[in-house]
Amino acid sequence: MNIFLGRSIVRRVFVFFLLYAVVVLGGIFFWYGQSFEAVPFPVLAGALAVFGVYFLGVFYHQIARPLTRILEQMKALLTGKKYRRIYTTRMDEIGVISHFFNEVTKSFEKVSMDIREEKRMMSELEIAAALQRDILPLKSPKIPGLDIVAKNRPAEELGGDSFDFVTVGDNSYIYIGDVTGHGVPAALVMTMVNTLIHTFVEIFDSAYEVVVNTNKQLKTRMKSTMFMTMLLLRWNAKEQKMFYVGSGHEHLVIYRKATGKCEVQKSGGIALGMVPDNHLLVKEEQVGLDVGDVVVLYSDGLTEGRNMGGQQYTLPRLTAAIERYAVEYGPDGIVQHIALDFSHFVQDQKQEDDVTLIALQYVGVGKEKLKDGADASTQWTAEAAAPKK
Amino acid sequence: MRFAARKKTILFYFFKNETMNDYNSSLHIQATKHGQHPNFRIISFSGDMDQVGLQGIRDDVEKTEQDIQDDEKFLVFDFEKLNFINSEGIGFLLKIQYRLLKHGKKLVVVAALPNVKDVLDVVGLLKIVDYHDTMAAFAQTV
Numbered sequence: 001m002n003i004f005l006g007r008s009i010v011r012r013v014f015v016f017f018l019l020y021a022v023v024v025l026g027g028i029f030f031w032y033g034q035s036f037e038a039v040p041f042p043v044l045a046g047a048l049a050v051f052g053v054y055f056l057g058v059f060y061h062q063i064a065r066p067l068t069r070i071l072e073q074m075k076a077l078l079t080g081k082k083y084r085r086i087y088t089t090r091m092d093e094i095g096v097i098s099h100f101f102n103e104v105t106k107s108f109e110k111v112s113m114d115i116r117e118e119k120r121m122m123s124e125l126e127i128a129a130a131l132q133r134d135i136l137p138l139k140s141p142k143i144p145g146l147d148i149v150a151k152n153r154p155a156e157e158l159g160g161d162s163f164d165f166v167t168v169g170d171n172s173y174i175y176i177g178d179v180t181g182h183g184v185p186a187a188l189v190m191t192m193v194n195t196l197i198h199t200f201v202e203i204f205d206s207a208y209e210v211v212v213n214t215n216k217q218l219k220t221r222m223k224s225t226m227f228m229t230m231l232l233l234r235w236n237a238k239e240q241k242m243f244y245v246g247s248g249h250e251h252l253v254i255y256r257k258a259t260g261k262c263e264v265q266k267s268g269g270i271a272l273g274m275v276p277d278n279h280l281l282v283k284e285e286q287v288g289l290d291v292g293d294v295v296v297l298y299s300d301g302l303t304e305g306r307n308m309g310g311q312q313y314t315l316p317r318l319t320a321a322i323e324r325y326a327v328e329y330g331p332d333g334i335v336q337h338i339a340l341d342f343s344h345f346v347q348d349q350k351q352e353d354d355v356t357l358i359a360l361q362y363v364g365v366g367k368e369k370l371k372d373g374a375d376a377s378t379q380w381t382a383e384a385a386a387p388k389k
Numbered sequence: 390m391r392f393a394a395r396k397k398t399i400l401f402y403f404f405k406n407e408t409m410n411d412y413n414s415s416l417h418i419q420a421t422k423h424g425q426h427p428n429f430r431i432i433s434f435s436g437d438m439d440q441v442g443l444q445g446i447r448d449d450v451e452k453t454e455q456d457i458q459d460d461e462k463f464l465v466f467d468f469e470k471l472n473f474i475n476s477e478g479i480g481f482l483l484k485i486q487y488r489l490l491k492h493g494k495k496l497v498v499v500a501a502l503p504n505v506k507d508v509l510d511v512v513g514l515l516k517i518v519d520y521h522d523t524m525a526a527f528a529q530t531v
Contacts, residue, residue: 270513
């Protein structure tokens with residue numbers, strides 16, 4: 001019976017109506033000798049009345065009332081009013097219409113949530129971009145004894161690069177950093193680190209103390225999966241000595257004027273935010289520099305930048321470029337040519353990470369060459385060649 | 390149960406089941422069970438450990454982590470077939486290490502490919518997570 005009636009209420013009502021008509025009315029017909037004229041009017045009227053009440057009752061209860069409820073919610077949806085899901089376990093036409101309504105409203109809700117989410121994310125990215133812009137220096141600094149050029153190329157969506165320069169007394173600090181993740185959380189970490197470094201350089205006179213204390217303060221305020229790699233240089237203008245503390249960042253590249261070759265040193269340490277106390281895992285090392293040597297800091301957005309063929313720029317390509325250009329150019333020329341080189345390499349391939357490149361040449365105090373002007377801007381430019389030495 | 394199955398059929402007839410899509414995970418894992426090794430559990434990874442890959446395996450790794458018994462002191466991540474790891478993957482390892490340390494267990498990484506080992510080394514993760522070049526080298530230490 002169930003297979004025959006299936007999941008259709010309309011069919012069920014129709015079939016029962018037919019059955020009733022056949023069984024009851026047929027029974028009355030046969031009872032009264034197969035003649036309708038013999039059937040007393042009250043009996044016939046009674047049978048029809050019972051049938052009418054039953055049929056109307058079933059129709060109202062099983063079809064009309066549920067349909068009305070569904071239509072109420074549909075009207076509410078169409079007129080922008082509050083609507084509710086329709087709960088039913090029915091599998092017939094009413095059930096199908098109810099489930100259809102629920103699925104349609106679910107899709108609407110998802111789409112409108114997606115639109116709201118996208119709007120919110122766009123405004124979150126704008127906030128993060130503004131936070132990042134606020135801390136990145138607009139110009140390369142003037143530091144006694146050094147010619148410094150820094151360039152930064154932000155990714156289309158926010159990457160995590162940050163860098164800055166601070167001079168306190170005889171010490172000038174230069175750092176480059178790369179925080180995991182994107183968006184506002186990454187921008188906040190960048191801002192925190194920048195503030196902590198600016199604060200601790202006033203209190204301590206070693207890059208080691210700055211890094212250890214920055215890490216301690218940062219770890220307590222950061223998500224357990226976030227971290228920031230960093231390389232912090234300390235240049236003491238009085239002693240004309242360079243020191244550095246690595247915190248899990250890319251290698252330190254030193255171009256030696258005497259040999260015309262680059263030395264690549266692991267910067268060592270452990271990224272900020274990985275452990276609550278890193279005092280045994282980082283150390284301050286000295287870099288011996290001769291006049292003319294160039295220290296190059298970079299972020300992995302440069303060495304891992306990909307071209308259309310999927311090849312990465314790589315560290316060997318970078319060191320080859322430094323060796324090529326350092327012969328003729330100072331840090332401004334080196335950076336501008338590498339920027340050009342990189343842009344030619346990646347072409348239109350979208351870069352997903354920020355690219356930062358900082359070159360510092362030890363020239364001797366009072367022999368600094370770089371003046372203010374367009375060269376001093378930290379904006380990545382891939383245009384015409386820089387002036388030669 | 391039959392009605393629930395029928396309901397799904399009806400719904401599917403009208404609307405494609407939203408869990409059906411073209412997404413294929415880029416990271417797969419295989420985990421050993423308690424008792425297979427004396428006092429450690431191994432999870433072998435193959436593929437790329439990035440945000441997309443992690444989405445597919447996070448829950449399974451957590452399940453294995455929660456299943457670790459008192460007599461098992463180490464959770465070993467076998468990276469022999471892991472091609473790639475980025476900062477998302479490193480963040481994931483950090484989280485696992487911290488959770489394990491809280492329960493007196495440790496995370497160990499073995500057999501990473503040179504490019505993967507390099508990433509872990511440069512960022513300093515190998516200063517807080519034990520590393521061995523081979524599973525055998527690790528097994529000898531326990």
